[in-house]
Amino acid sequence: MGTVDYAYPSSTNAECAHRVAIPPPQPFFKSLKYNLKETFFPDDPFRQFKNQPPCRKFTLGLQYFLPILEWAPRYTLEFLKADIIAGITIASLAIPQGISYAKLANLPPILGLYSSFVPPLVYAMMGSSRDLAVGTVAVASLLIGSMLGDEVNANENPKLYLHLAFTATFFAGVFQASLGLLRLGFIVDFLSHATIVGFMAGAATVVCLQQLKGILGLDHFTHATDLVSVLRSVFSQTHQWRWESAVLGFCFLFFLLSTRYFSKKRPKFFWVSAMAPLTSVVLGSILVYLTHAEKHGVQVIGHLKKGLNPPSFGDLVFVSPYLTTAIKTGIITGVIALAEGIAVGRSFAMFKNYHIDGNKEMIAIGTMNIVGSCTSCYLTTGPFSRSAVNYNAGCKTAVSNIVMAFAVMVTLLLLTPLFHYTPLVVLSAIIISAMLGLIDYEAAIHLWQVDKFDFLVCAGAYLGVVFGSVEIGLVIAVSISLLRVLLFVARPKTFILGNIPNSMMYRNVEQYPNANTVPGVLILEIDAPIYFTNSSYLRERITRWIDEEEDKLKSSGETSLQYVILDMGAVGNIDTSGISMLEEVRKVTDRREIKLVLANPGAEVMKKLNKSNFIQNFGQEWIFLTVGEAVGACNFMLHTCKPNASKDESQAYSNV
């Protein structure tokens, strides 16, 4: 970049009239209240309660927790028709998926049906999404299976295992609801988009690998979920593989994938893929019944108890040593389920242009799981696949969930014997076909193209889940994400600014190669808050910029460096370590007979600099509103008799 002969704007003196304001002091408790409100109530949920009579406030409060009270009065027959169609469609998906996912969690298949009956009814009352279809999800099921499996063997002690699953669900619900009540919903935000892409793909891979058991008809299988253990387990018993099972599995998988492909190509026929799982179940059951394949290596579901959800409140285990496992499982699966449910709800709300309150959703999902845990259900949320079908089927309100619940109720009361001959391999095929849709490699490629760090997070989550475990993947991804945030604050960018030709603007010379530096003046922009984490770094870095600039000027024989202007426009905040850093930089520059100048510090920064007496020592006349004015003043001082310079400064410059 070249340097220009800087033209002094004639308005320098007039513009110097703009002083950087120190914001008016605020009482401590007022600013504390403001900050707490911004942290916990950014969406201002009490806004509509303001200036209302008490009775209206009560109604509004009730409607806040039970949104059904708000929309039910406006419900029409038109809506009902749409919701019935959507509800029956999702029920046809919910029944086979419910059974499959319960198997994934090593729980009795009937629990999948129970979990599609009570929770949707609760959500219909409390949820604010119109499109979320409630049910169990594969990833959380797998997690429950692997985390509880470490503590209790599901085959050896099925009763205790079942009770632990209810307890974990209970704690997941309590945790979810508390997050919502305590306005801590932002914890879910720490699972970034990149984390979720990688995590979901990893979990889908792991779930598909687990299905090798069903597809190959194996009796013994590893409890571990990582790639290496599973492949070792599969290939160590090649003589146990059952070809009948495998053939059946691949046929159904092919059928399911082709219906999915067809529906994707022609969105009008969404019901083809929605009905495919139930069709597979029916076809598979008939096939097994007719051929007696259950006696030839094709495992079947077997007996399913008739009747609605039995109460399970008494089954919750609140005694050690199982309590910690249940709490840990509950919290981890609760967060994962919550993240999925809220992300899905938000996406569809975006399509239909309505608003979803994250904290309210958390309370709804949490309550649904607490109630579920007392009625023989395990962890439920809003799965993406089912909600997408619900949306495509034209649902209007959460009534579609009620319709689904009724359809499941009918199944539970009357149709359970029909599932006796359903082959497990069909369930495996259903799971695999659902999981393949979760591996979003296009999103991963997009991450790589746009943001390498996000890709790293995504890859970390994926590899952690596939080669370690679900928890390891999650910890890796969240750690890398947080490291990035800390690194941003620990190693802020600093840029040299130059003058954009024919303007008073100063911008990064790397971004604007035509920007010209000002002779004798080094203009630096700091791009992050100045905190203890970066104050040492910034001191080193600013010194290095000055060194490099002086070296360059020395080698080119130009004017020596006389001013360093720090553009503080992007410095959102400063702490006491940061203020000390500025003082130290000032000492360094004073020693070298360079004048330090600040430009455009924000309200928070000015407030703190003022309180710490930095401004008095620094001289408010050396703090400017814009870089342009600062440069103007520096040039004015460089070329005139320095009428404004204080004694100290004129002394310093007489030595130059």
Place this chain on the structure above:
Amino acid sequence: MGTVDYAYPSSTNAECAHRVAIPPPQPFFKSLKYNLKETFFPDDPFRQFKNQPPCRKFTLGLQYFLPILEWAPRYTLEFLKADIIAGITIASLAIPQGISYAKLANLPPILGLYSSFVPPLVYAMMGSSRDLAVGTVAVASLLIGSMLGDEVNANENPKLYLHLAFTATFFAGVFQASLGLLRLGFIVDFLSHATIVGFMAGAATVVCLQQLKGILGLDHFTHATDLVSVLRSVFSQTHQWRWESAVLGFCFLFFLLSTRYFSKKRPKFFWVSAMAPLTSVVLGSILVYLTHAEKHGVQVIGHLKKGLNPPSFGDLVFVSPYLTTAIKTGIITGVIALAEGIAVGRSFAMFKNYHIDGNKEMIAIGTMNIVGSCTSCYLTTGPFSRSAVNYNAGCKTAVSNIVMAFAVMVTLLLLTPLFHYTPLVVLSAIIISAMLGLIDYEAAIHLWQVDKFDFLVCAGAYLGVVFGSVEIGLVIAVSISLLRVLLFVARPKTFILGNIPNSMMYRNVEQYPNANTVPGVLILEIDAPIYFTNSSYLRERITRWIDEEEDKLKSSGETSLQYVILDMGAVGNIDTSGISMLEEVRKVTDRREIKLVLANPGAEVMKKLNKSNFIQNFGQEWIFLTVGEAVGACNFMLHTCKPNASKDESQAYSNV
């Protein structure tokens, strides 16, 4: 704040020529290399190696690790005189302090002398500070005592305890040196100034409380360090208190504190307070010898072995179960000691205008501890009190450490019998008087005035140390500090900007109450990078700003809101979640028939927006270099036939 009739600058069209540049693409590995360099080598240590012949490079490399090779050739007789005076002065402080602190760590008193012999010699070779006086410190001694004491009882198994102390020192040294070699010195920065103020004050309080044992002449004392346990221990045995001991203790404490006060008032007489501890030891010993007070409840040091440091390499314990304790103690005490040593070195370097390389210091301090652990020394660093005396005594180079080491050597070889009758209560008085100087309540008041959050960190560290333990205090302080950084990124500030009268500048209306908002245009500044942690929040918050602005306009009957300008000047970076957020905000504004406009996005943001195709969809004509230009264009569009508006937009605005 009022609104003004905005005057359209005649230069709108000319200024619109400034387009926001998308920085030229950089190869991935080049930018990776640049980022790694900024993260690990911000001070560019290889700069002086550039373009040098290999032989010169070798010399420079040797000088990097052994700075003595650099300054020794320039050493003069003048310097030697000054260094001898300073060295003898600090030796007179080092001997009593060394013995006292070794008692604090439950180690044999002689170790305090050993530790003032070998480590200073190592540091003199490798350290880059000219003022640091090496020795043991109270806080690290206390920490070693409490952490190792949890594992091994120092009275029951003194040999194992001693070996564990050497092992912990060894690991502390290895950890410190590795931090320096791996360029991870910035980890020390995570102990902010506020943390250190609170932590030091808490540790000083705890250390003083421990001295009640010596002052009151108690035999049995709690191993816990917290306030409650110590007071309970002291007041549960009031019948054991020895008044002789207490009287002697308070007399010496009074003497020490008054000399300190005197030297503080008249800095020329710094040697009065420097000599006071040794004087107290001599006086106390003579007094006990003459009065045979050791037989009347005044405990004395007893026999000290003559001779130099015995080797202790063979004593290091590398077997479990003690290994983990040693490593944990080593890492924690190592970090604390490092933070103190580097902060002290840096402060004095600042006074004398020379530069200290943090990573090089870490290697020096680490090596000094590794060597120390093999020669019967325990953890050493650069204590503040001793270095301040060194500085005041006029030391010129690290030779003062060599002089001190020789003085200690003479003591070890010849004078140890003189300490036989030294009363422990004098040592307690020395420790208390040193510790009281560490309670910097003025700094705490300053923190409260300038930055409430820093005060919270400080108070957390203090209370954690006093009521919990040293580790708890540290964890609390670091967690609160990090929480603040995360909170800054999770809840960034957003401001409304207004026009500063008679200028093209737009600034925060809260900071500049005279700034005027522009009718029909809402200008928002976002004050942090847009990351996954804040993207949900920002979406909510921006929507709320728009809601509030529309409500205000509606109630006042003014023009409706037509443009929202986001000032991205302070947005240092964006990730894929952030880009999705911007897309969602755009959908929200489009739905409300408001046009979203961006102003002044930086290089990193533009690069990512471009890669993710955001700019193509958004339209580069809606991204402006400054807020002023954006407002100009909005006003132009509002009042003319919108020649630039695309079909989509003109349709949107025809509905208004």
